[in-house]
Amino acid sequence: VLADLRELQRRTGDNNGAQRVCWTEPWRGARAYLTELLAEIGLAPEIDEAGNLWSYLEGEREPALALGSHIDSVPDGGWLDGAYGVMAAVGVLRAWAQSGTRPPRTLAIVDFADEEGARFGRSLYGSSAVTGSLDAADLARAVDAEGRTAEDVLAENGVNLERAANSRSRLERIGAYLELHIEQGPVLEAEGAGLAAVTGCVGIERLRFEFTGQTGHAGTTPMPMRRDAGLAAATTALAVERIAVEEGGVGTAGRLDMSPGIVTAVPGGAGLAVDLRHSAAGSLARMLERAREAAGAAADGRNCELREEPVWRIDPVAFDAELVKAAAGVAGGRRLASGALHDAAAIARVRPAAMLFVPSIAGISHAREEDTAEADLRAGVIAFGEFAARVAAR
């Protein structure tokens, strides 16, 4: 599996990292390499109506157990994000194929298209399509940095977006879904844990607070007469941190735009981008409510107006309890909620799903430096194979 991952990076990456952005030539090259690996064990890929790649190793029973992830990456991405899970799934099928024993249950491999949403800004495309939660009309209109529509670009890749929802029939044959992934965070490394069962994916509330005060001359506007929107936003950013800590979630103010944004002007406008995450729906709702209250108080305190723009939201997803228990069984008992989204979060809404995480060195992902200790990568693949075998045997 590790050799396959290195060959994938050699074929499709460059000095700046992984370049397997979905619907591009390097991504098609990655799919071609995946097809070669499947052919080596006598399997042929099938592309569904949404552009997801499936292949099946016949077992004793059905429904099948699906193993997978995504082979697409962000631009200048890491070599492991997504690809690790896809290549591990290939490894598990290869091990069964070469063992001379039919698996107790049909094993499917799935490479979901465009998990990252790097080109059109819509994450979890392929896994949303097969679970029926894709807004195809919205995606069709989305444009990339060059102004090309997703409708046109996907058509060039053989996908008719009007038919993408038909991919849903693929799940009829699938009983459960398992995914191996890198953590993309620093928790496991900091704990010295080599592996964890993922309990689910956090819910997310993403919004933008817009504060409007009064622009003024930095020299001639006395402090008591100011209506400084920038300081209202700064106060809110600090409140977001405090609220996240108190509620046991994470909260981030990733961007603060002051207007007019010059050193000699009191900012009359400020926009603050806020991202709140929690694995418990109630706590997430409380975080959002408290953030709104904090923003309102910060605005009131500086005689500013406050407007709120919703950006995006998703409910928390809990993975199947039995599968998480089985995952913990091969992961030394360590459990962790994922702060990032994964295809498994989409699938979990309609089928039992679960994931295993291996550590990320320094927690770095979506960057060339993304890496995991080789021993952890090996242990992860072996544990994933054992996990799949146990679940398939049920």
Place this chain on the structure above:
Amino acid sequence: VLADLRELQRRTGDNNGAQRVCWTEPWRGARAYLTELLAEIGLAPEIDEAGNLWSYLEGEREPALALGSHIDSVPDGGWLDGAYGVMAAVGVLRAWAQSGTRPPRTLAIVDFADEEGARFGRSLYGSSAVTGSLDAADLARAVDAEGRTAEDVLAENGVNLERAANSRSRLERIGAYLELHIEQGPVLEAEGAGLAAVTGCVGIERLRFEFTGQTGHAGTTPMPMRRDAGLAAATTALAVERIAVEEGGVGTAGRLDMSPGIVTAVPGGAGLAVDLRHSAAGSLARMLERAREAAGAAADGRNCELREEPVWRIDPVAFDAELVKAAAGVAGGRRLASGALHDAAAIARVRPAAMLFVPSIAGISHAREEDTAEADLRAGVIAFGEFAARVAAR
């Protein structure tokens, strides 16, 4: 004077405001109109080596008393900033010329070139040149938004920057300098005062704090493991406000750039633009020291690195005590320190100087909406004439 100001705006402004940016066609048009007004009272303009315009109404004695300001504006600027003082000076000379009486002392009018520095980013150009504090080599290399050098643009306007310092000889004939200007702030309006003697111009410390932490995934980086440079900057912005209030100055954080600046990333970098002003040098130095301490503490508290970039600084300028007293005599006793810079601040370093302020409606300046009640404009011109007469008679 008010009719002259309206005609100036009709000739050189548009629906977006005043467009008399120095070294442009509308600015040359404003100078042409000024020349017409001087000709009406038998005066001819003289352009010095720096491009400042001077004219002299002979009086009983010398050295002369100079009255002036600047006729240039920012783009989309206000109709009064600078032009009010120039047209009032014309009005004072006109009143003397038409009175049939020689003034007790020669009265000079001066229109300083490029006070705003709107095109090349260097304020107080003309008044710095005549006081010997201009860095002509630095300005020569400065480029405008179209990539043209100041050296070339000034040459087109008849100014050889290598000879600009020779304009200093103009001050040999000048004993003192008086300037009438709009406040550009909300203080006088809020107090219901129609006029004020300006005691001096504040000193300014302008700098940029650069915080470096660690960029992280907004979902997978637990709160206690973050090194959030954006929050270090937000904390510092709030400290700047607190310090300004406590020290009795003004402090502004006009811009905060978070990096990478996306909603899904903990900011690993942040740049904060800070502007500190105080009329007392000791207090200004203490504000700077405390701002540095606050930035250092904010960085340390979040395990971030801190780097400081100086941007610009100027010492406070106190206007001549006797002249300020005389100004207060015609301004009902109200005194105010200017939070903005003016040509008088440059001149005050080498000659006695003082200013009068009239209120600005809502404190707005450098914008089309800039305005002053007509009664205040009239009262300002009359008081300025009286001020000039008293000083000239000494």
